[in-house]
Amino acid sequence: METATSPLQSALQSTSPTLSFSSFSRDVTVPLENFIVQLRRGQITEAKDIAKRTAVLMRQVVANSRWDDVLALVNLLKFVGKKLVAAQPRELLIVNIVCRIIHIVNEETSSVELIEDPSKKSATPKSATSPVKGTETPMMGLGQSGAFMAQNLGEQLTSTLKKRTMDMFRLKSSIIQEITEYIEELEGTEDDIADKALEHIHSNEIILTCGRSRTVEKFLRTAARKRKFHVIVTECAPMYDGHEQAKALACPNIEVVVIPDSAVFAIMSRVNKVILGTRVVMANGGLIATSGTHMIAAAARHHSTQVVVCAGQYKHSPSFPFDDDRFNTLVSPDAVLPYREGDLVGAVDVAYPRYDYVPPELVDVLVDNTGGHLPSYLYRLLQENYDSAKDFAWTIHDQ
Amino acid sequence: MAPGKSNSNSKVELEEELKAVVLADSFDDLFQPLALNRPRCLLPLCNVPMIEYTLEFLSSSGVRETILICKSHADRLQAYIKQSKWGRSSHSSMKIRIKVARTAESVGDALRDIDNDTGLRSDFILCTGMVVSNMDLSKLVAAHMANKRNDKDHIMTVLLQEASQSHRLRDKSDESVYLIDPSSNKLLGINSFPSLPKPKSMTIQTEVIISYPEVELRADLVDTNIFVCSPQVLALFTENFDYQTMRRDFIHGILASDLLSSSIYAHVLAGTSTSAPENPEDDGLDAARDADVNAAADTEFDFINHSGYAAGVIDTSAYDSISRDLIGRWAYPLCPDSSPVDGAVYTYNRGCVYKAQSVFLGRESYVERNVVLGPNSHVADFARVLESVLGAKCSVGERSVVRGAYLFDEATVGKGSVIERTIIGERVTILDNVVIERGCIIGDDVTIGPNIRIPSFTHIARRKPQSSNTFSDDDLDGYSDEEESNSGSEGQQMPGSNTAEHEDHETSNGNATVGMQGTYSSEPFDTHVLGSSGIGYVWSKYGQGNMNNSDADSDDYDYDYADNEGVKLRQLRAIGSYFADIEIAENELKDEESDEHSSDQEQEIENTSPMQVFERELRLTIARAFERNHSIEDTAFEISNVRLSYNGDQNDMRRIVAQEILGNIDLGGLPTSAKKVLSRWGGVIKRCISNEIEQVEVVDIVERYCALDPAVSDDLRSRLFRQTIPLLYEFDIVEDLAIIAWYNKAVTKSSDEVSRELVQKIEVFVDWLNESEEEEDDDDDDDNDEESDDE
Secondary structure (H helix, E strand, O other), X not given: OHHHHHHHHHHHHHHOOOOOHHHOOHHHXXXXXHHHHHHHOOOOOOHHHHHHHHHHHHHHHHHHOOOOOHHXXXXXXXXXXXXXXXXXXXXXXXXXXXXXXXHHXXXXXXXXXXXXXXXXXXXXXXXXXXXXXXXXOHHHHHHHHHHHHOOOHHHHHHHHHHHHHXXXXXXXXXXXXXXXXXXXXXXHHHHHHHHOHHHHOOOOOEEEEEOOOHHHHHHHHHHHHHOOEEEEEEOOOOOOHHHHHHHHHOEOOEEEEEEOHHHHHHHHOOOOEEEEEOOEEOOOOOEEEEOOHHHHHHHHHHOOOEEEEEOOHHHEOOOOOOOHHHHOOEOOHHHOOOOOOHHHHHHOOOOOEOEEEEOHHHOOEEEEOXXXXXXXXXXXXXXXXXXXXXXXXXXXXXX | OHHHHHHHHHHHHHHOOOEEEEEOOOOOOOOOOHHHOOOHHHOEEOOEEHHHHHHHHHHHOOOOEEEEEXXXXXXHHHHHHHHOHHHOOOOOOOEEEEEEOXXXXXXXXXXXXXXXXXXXXXXXXXXXXXXXXXXXXXXXXXXHHHHHHHOOOEEEEEEEEXXXXXXXXXXXXXXXXXXXXXXXXXXXXXXXXXXXXXXOOOOOOHHHHHHOOOOEEEOOEEEEEEEEEOOHHHHHHHHOOOOOOHHHHXXXXXXXXXXXXXXXXXXXXXXXXXXXXXXXXXXOOOOOHHHXXXXXXXXXXXXXXXXXXXXXXXXXXXXXXXXXXXXXXXXXXXXXXXXXXXXXXXXXXXXXXXXXXXXXXXXXXXXXXXXXXXXXXXXXXXXXXXXXXXXXXXXXXXXXXXXOOEEOOOOEEXXXXXXXXOEEOOOOEEOOOEEEOOOOEEOOOOEEOOOEEEOOOOEEEOOOHXXXXXXXXXXXXXHHHHHXXXXXXXXXXXXXXXXXXXXXXXXXXXXXXXXXOOOOOOOOOOHHHXXXXXXXXXXXXXXXXXXXXXXXXXXXXXXXXXXXHHHHHHHHOOOOOOOHHHHHHHHHHHHHHHHHHOOHHHHHHHHHOHHHHHHHHHHHHHHHHHHHOOOHHHHHHHXXXXXXXXXXXXXXXXXXXXXXXXXXXXXXXXHHHHHHHHHHHHHHHHHOOOOHHHHHHHHHHHHHHHHHOOOOOHHHHHHHHHHHHHHHHXXXXXXXXXXXXXXXXXXXXXXXXXXXHHHHHOHHHHHHHHHHHHHOHHHHHHHHHHHHHHO
């Protein structure tokens, strides 16, 4: 009878959203706290790193924490997600990954149920149903099984529990497997995108790009294996990561020119195609990308130059850009105005935003690991990738 | 011999765990009375306890073990650390050991304690518990190690932040010149003087000039209170048991000593601007490198490595500037919206306004820029909050203005109050219509008001000040450091009283701790300063505010704040001080000196007639404003401060201001010079006028000046007057109605011949005014209305 307490506990736990660190084993809390600290200190900034580490952490939560039904698991994931978002509220990627994982969990749950014999379904505790489908709370599920128990209490209970444990075990391993696949997909994102390069870049074209983006770097370098073209890189003052990008791109087939940001409009008339990287693609198809991107996109529109954006699907955010400030990061203005300038530092407020918001009208093609899409098609992809978990993204910023 | 050996040593040390020593006590009283109930390092900086920034900084620099040395309120600090994330087992990246040094009176004592106890045998980081930095210190440690290989006497690296003159981070009471060998960054000397009296010369040891081909003299560096030390530093402190402070005793002592061959290096944080990111392995030709790029994926935008912000909260002035730096995101990623502690989450809004959850802003409230609003804070309609930090559950009442102020948790401000550059403790209640001028520090649980004006640099606490010397957070003995620093000229006067103070302190230390947390004094509150409902006492020792209005308490303190220079220097370290204050204070001190030398008679006059003192002060202030070309606002602000502190009369003030400004008109180049002076400074006169009667008075003052002032030669009197009056009108200082009113009165009443002549001179102008007024009656009225609204 001792085992009977565990579903009850989990039922209680899943109904009460108050979770704490103590709900997790050390296998989860240590990497979690580590990750939180690193996020807060800004020690991990590369988009893919953040995405991958979030996904890995989520896998650890699934594998190493106690959960007896899917609702409890989703609550755990949401709790961890909220912690991560609190550590770095402007990092939308975290939200994307958390949503994706929750979606994977939900999908996996429903597919496991589909495989099962529908006739047996009434015997399985309702608490195992996914939170999307299941309108009944786990408590109700338990009450129903209590009615069963009236006839043959001991036998019924043990068999149900045994079955349930088996189900959960199966579910757990399949979820973990799915997440692992997802992580592999994340790792291969850049290569997948680069495979599409030849469709977009033709010989002797003049390509303009901006800032440091590894996705774009790989994209261009893959094209350079077959074709010869020019690349113009804007330097992105005051961080000058355009310089870095130019260095990384330089190879026999690519002729790289670095220009100051102010020259973008002047040079746009000669450019055949603008290829950009981005931090995040918002739900409406707009971009959150390095400062200076908006200017380039606007100049490209003026000259009717095509703007191609390379971004893996993990960068697609289910949130809409209602508030520019919230999605931007303002970093130390030291690079713009050196801190030692005492007379000015006291008198002037300097803002140095890291990102621009580029409205979807200025984007022509979004290239992700599955192919090129129009920004207006994005809703379809979001539906596929996040469907059941969008509410998490929509509520998280309201708190 | 040595080189090989030290090489291997340093290698071993490198592999050892990095340790840090944090001085959680400051051994001075610059934050009193805020730090009465808790250690200074737990005071909130942008609503996060200061120690958190330090621990965060150390832990992100890879420090594995931190020793916190504290003295007063050690139990509170211990309790805090225990419940914070640093005490959680899962957060095991950095161990924290708390060491209580009960008997320590200074930094030196505390370090000697450590030397005896903990036996640090490897290099360590030393900093105060109030350091804010986003730097990765491993860089500095690496530099330290590298230097050590070249110079076996290298015992310490000092981290310095570059900051130009008049940078808000600078300690205004102190002028330091660092002598640095630019080739090796070796520190060759520090000359630090109190900025009052202004240092005129400095000495450089001839050896320095002889033995180094190049020496940099830098006055643009600020001490960050972060040091990388070799264990020898502790030994040196133990050997030289008279060393009290780090900079003035230790560094200066080491550098000036002939016997000790140790050397100290400086590491200057110069900001990011020049360093472009570099990619060392640049072999772009190889396509196979593609794979490596991901593997080596160092941070995509690693500007943190290139920039550096480091500063120590040493006094309330630094508290103010560091808060502003945090709000202005200079210390990114340390900013209010990504604070190092769990708890309140702040969101960034345009203009650097940070809001926590459940902030209430009135529909008509005005929260402008650089503001942090704590959870559940409340800003009512028509209230203005700018450049301020509000703690949790703070509220600001209707029509109140909070500018440049720091309100700790649960402080409330009533209706129609004005708070300017002030730190306000927890649970302080400020009632309606209170004006708190700059530089005040108000301790926990005080109530002020209603309808009262608190003069600048007043310190108020819930507890009587005399018992303060036993609240040894920031014990008062620590001030002896300061005294020594100022000692150049007046060092000899003090030793007697100082030692007496020490004894006093020690004897009272034991019994006072009993009542420390507990009962407040039952004596009547200083309601004459705090207003009729006031609860609290003025700590007269620290501010100038007391000088006029508090006669009690003053004999409880007989150490050197009694001397005016000490008070001034102290004020320069307080929140709300300006660089211009140095000069003002200097002139004041000069005047005092000359007073001392002059006859007794003059002093008697000074004693009997505060009015004259006031007049002289005011004239000096205005003269200074002219000299330094202050803005109208600043000048007007200073003038009203002078008036308040000398309890001067409004009318006198107006007269003096007008006279002084007219006195600046160059009588030689009349029409243009008058125009120039009045267009630039007329606004100051305008600020002294509040109604129409006073406008008439101003015209009268001008007339008196033109008619009687000895500086104006007789033949110019009428000319000056004739040209000044239209200018007063032109620059909106007085309205046409006032001039007409004055004229009508003067025509009938002017007694002496000169006046009558002057009155006639503006007849034409008044006629013209009369005409134009009739024409544009309505327009004028509208304009006037608007003007009065602005006021």
